[in-house]
Amino acid sequence: MKKMAYVAVVDDDESVRESLPDLLREFGYEARGFSSAEEFLEADKVRQAECLVLDIAMPGMSGFDLQRELNRRERKVPTVFITAHGDEAIRLRVRRHGAVDCLLKPFSDTALFEAMKAALKQG
Numbered sequence: 819m820k821k822m823a824y825v826a827v828v829d830d831d832e833s834v835r836e837s838l839p840d841l842l843r844e845f846g847y848e849a850r851g852f853s854s855a856e857e858f859l860e861a862d863k864v865r866q867a868e869c870l871v872l873d874i875a876m877p878g879m880s881g882f883d884l885q886r887e888l889n890r891r892e893r894k895v896p897t898v899f900i901t902a903h904g905d906e907a908i909r910l911r912v913r914r915h916g917a918v919d920c921l922l923k924p925f926s927d928t929a930l931f932e933a934m935k936a937a938l939k940q941g
Contacts (some may be wrong), residue, residue, distance in 0.1 A: 855879035
């Protein structure tokens with residue numbers, strides 16, 4: 819039996835944090851939501867995450883800050899950023915810093931599925 823990839827969703831928006839893991843499970847991944855970057859860093863499964871779906875703008879540590887912290891810890895995790903406050907310039911910026919993709923909310927299930935396939939192929 820093939821092991822399901824573990825995907826962590828980090829977003830301060832409760833509706834996103836609850837719905838995205840459900841959708842990712844439908845895609846065949848194991849998924850868990852975290853309300854903040856700090857909560858994710860404190861979690862037991864932080865080392866097991868094979869991909870991150872990460873909101874850019876969050877209170878406290880931002881998505882960019884979390885990506886930098888993981889890089890500092892030498893923990894490279896393929897990342898798909900999501901944001902409601904972005905444009906093409908943000909998308910290009912996050913890709914230059916190593917993100918697989920940046921999806922602008924609201925995004926389609928298909929866009930997320932394609933980004934996940936690309937991220938897990940990279941990882």
